[in-house]
Amino acid sequence: MAISASVSLVMTLAFLLASCGGMGTHRGTPLELTIAHINDHHSHLEALPDQIVRIGGVDTQVELGGFTRLASAFRSYEGRDNVLRLHAGDASTGTLYYTLFKGRADADMMNTICFDAMAVGNHEFDDGDAQLKSFIEQLHTGPCKTPVLSANVHPQRGTPLAPQNAEDYIQPYAIKNIRGIPVGIIGITIKRKTQDSSSPLPSTSFEDETSAAQRTIDQLKARGIRHIVLLTHQGYQADKAMATKLSDVDVIIGGDSHTLLGNFSKQRHLPKSAGPYPTRVANRDGKPVCVGQAWEFSKAMGEMNVSFNAEGDVTSCTGQASLIIGDRFKRKDAAGKWVAVDPATPQKIAAEAATDASLKMLAEDAIASNVLRSYSSQTEKMQKESIGEASQALCLVRTPGESFNASGEVAGCEEANQRAHGSDVTQLVAQSFLRTSLRADLALHNAGGVRIPVPAGAITLGQAFALMPFNNVLIELPVTGEQIIAVLEDAVSSYLDAGRSSGxxxxxxxxxxxxxxxxxxxxxxFSRLETKDRQSGTWASLDPARTYIVATHEFLARGQGGYASFKPIYDSGNYVNTHFLYTQAFVDYVRAHGKVQRPAPADYSHQAVTTQAGVVLH
Structure with missing residues (x-):
């Protein structure tokens, strides 16, 4: 009788395992997993020319990145059955390819790679839910059908992203079988930044990132899935912090903060690495979590190799993030001029590059090149159209004193982040707003609304649209001096008091x-606030009781991006919509001046700055 009961129990367990679709049949099977990933390509589909890297200890100009070489990098994994190909979000917004094609070019280039999953980034919502729907539809044209993931984004049924069901376009997770073993991939989208700095529908709700992650992990674990990868778009620091609060997470592949990780000590022209690749932290259970990110703008890709033991725990994770470079080189001649190397040198440089783990030299993928050519032929003429000239480099800074120098690769901007004045180019953009709005007393702009520095030399229309890639129009708001102070305090508090470093x-x-x-x-x-009279050019103290006309763009006028004190004014309807594209304001400003330069010291908005750490900048 006892034997019969035992047999019955065994049969019952076997039936239960079989009924789970085999999910539990791999218990006790070790796994070697490779994750190849990118993030934040922001419509940067072409390689960046004349970028300086050190090869064999010598500064060398190369073509850096580009989707045609990324496609080659990912294609090198063909024939391997243990590779995940992941994109951690923000495919959208950043170059003319988005301005002109609204995600179609990005989707078609991504389809030359066939990612196993993509996380929804905040910039995927820049033009609203309907535009994100169109991008996903384009991404699903053809055989790839890349799952677009976010467990904490919940569109309302009946809206563009959920015409019938909540998961019509965005799924919380995907399951990929690696050598017969299921691996769960869960998407997470940064909540507050997406709501504040992009344009999702008010009906699209955003759940707390950590709560959504754990809830979805638990769902997958209940299905017998023991290997969990979070594909996040929330930033490196947030990824590390989240890992400590979660159970049963193994790997986090992230984006949003454009973080360079790994050993790039030889590359003195790059931003300082923020940490090792992979970064190892412990989850709530004390078990290891491997965290990776791969910089930005199609310049690099990450490769993480993760080993799991028979119990499903991570035993090791190794790998690297590599710069993707081409095989055409320039070096300085005796006169200090950059020239193409002689025919005998490329082979030597290539051999030296092959010994550097931070570099991956690749030819362009033929299929991807053909796809890109169909779009580039349409943009090439527009990109090259000159609108004026910068007599000196216009450096890009978000917050004066920030540790990361976004302009470090531009001559003349090597220490721009340590100057009290902050961003030259953002200052100039604000001045273009004021010039365009003939009735405004002053103009306001946010640091994140300007995306690239401008090197000295010709300024093209393509640069202007890469500089200001969003579809914003100028708004004129009547604002009291007291409200202006509140807006400024709100704007700084929105990132400083929230513990966010992006600014x-x-x-x-x-x-x-x-x-x-x-x-x-x-x-x-904020103290010692002064306004400049447009007629006389004289400066006077800001009057808290006086009403000023402020020119800004529609996104800020609606109270988004941290500019909450604007919202009641905008909601009341007490404003003028100029219907003037803010990028066009900058284009017209440059064309009117012919040659632009950094503003006079007295015209910078930042006259004196003390950092959060108490450092006085000069």
Whole structure:
């Protein structure tokens, strides 16, 4: 009788395992997994020419990145059955390819790779839910059908992203079988930044990132899936912090913060690496989590190799993030001029590059090149159209004193992030707003609304649209001096008090200047505010009781991006919509001047700055 009961129990367990679709049949099977990944390509489909890397200890100009070489990198994994190909979000917005084609070019290039999953980034919502729907439809044209993932984004049924069901276009997770073993991939989208800095429908809700991640992990674990990869778009620091709060997570592949990870000590022209690749942290259970990110703009890709033991735990993770470079080289001649190397040198340089794990030299993929050519032929003429000239480099900075120098690769901007004045180019953009709005007393712009520095030399229309890639129009708002102070305090608080380092909401202004002390609490950070009379050019103290006309773009006018004090004014309808594209304001400004340069010191909005750490900048 006892034997019969035992047999019955065994048969019952076997039946239950079989009824789970085989999910539990791989218990006790080790796994070697390779994850190849990119993030934040932001419509940067072409290689960047004349970028400086060190090869064999010598500064060398190369073509850096580009989707045609990324396609070659991913194609090198063909024939392997243990590779995940992942994109951690923000395919959209950043170059003319998005301005002109609204995601179609990005989707078609991504389909030359066939990613196993993509996370929804905040910029995927820049033009709303309907545009994201169109992008996903284009991404699903052809055989790839890349799953687009976010477990914490919940579109309302009946809206573009959920015409019938909540998961019509965005799924919370995907399951990929690797050598017969299921691996769960869960998408996570940064909540507050997407709501504040992009344009999702008000009906599209965003769940807390950590809560959604654990809830979905638990769902997959209940299905017998023991290997969990989070594909996130929330930033490197947030990824590390989240890992410590979660159970049963193994790997986090992230984006959003454009973080360079790994050993790039030989590459003195790059931003400083933020940490090792992979970065190892412990989850809530004390077990290892491997965290990776692969910089930005199609310049690099990451390769993470993860070993799991028979119990499903991570035993090791190794790998690297590599710069993707081409095989055409320039070096300085005796006169210090960059010239193409002689015919005998490329082979030597290639051999030296092959010994450097931070570099991956590749030819362009033929299929991807043909797809890109169909789009580039349409943009080439427009991109090259000159609109004027910069007599000196216009450096890009978000927050004065920030550790990362976004302009470090541009001559003349090597220490731009340590200057009290902050961003030259954002300041100039604000001045273009003020010039366009004939009735405005001053203009406000946010740091995150400007995307690239401008090197000295000709400025093209393509650069202008890469500089300001969003579809915003200029708005004129009547705002009291007291409300202006509140807006500025809100803008800085929106990232500083939230513990975020990106500073996309940091304010810049034309016709308005101040002293800023970020070591003070909210409400005491701005002082000595002055406005400049447009007629006389004289400066006078900001009058809290006076009403000023402020020119800004529609996104900020709606109270987004941290500019909450604008929202009641906008919602009341007490504003003028100029219907003037803000990028066009900058184009017209450059064309009108012919040659532009950094503003006069007295015209910078930041006249004095103390950092959050109490460092006084000069």
């Amino acid at each position: 996309g909401g940091h304010p810049y202004a034309a016709g308005l200047r101040w002293h800023l002390d970020m070591s003070q609490p909210k409400g005491r950070r």
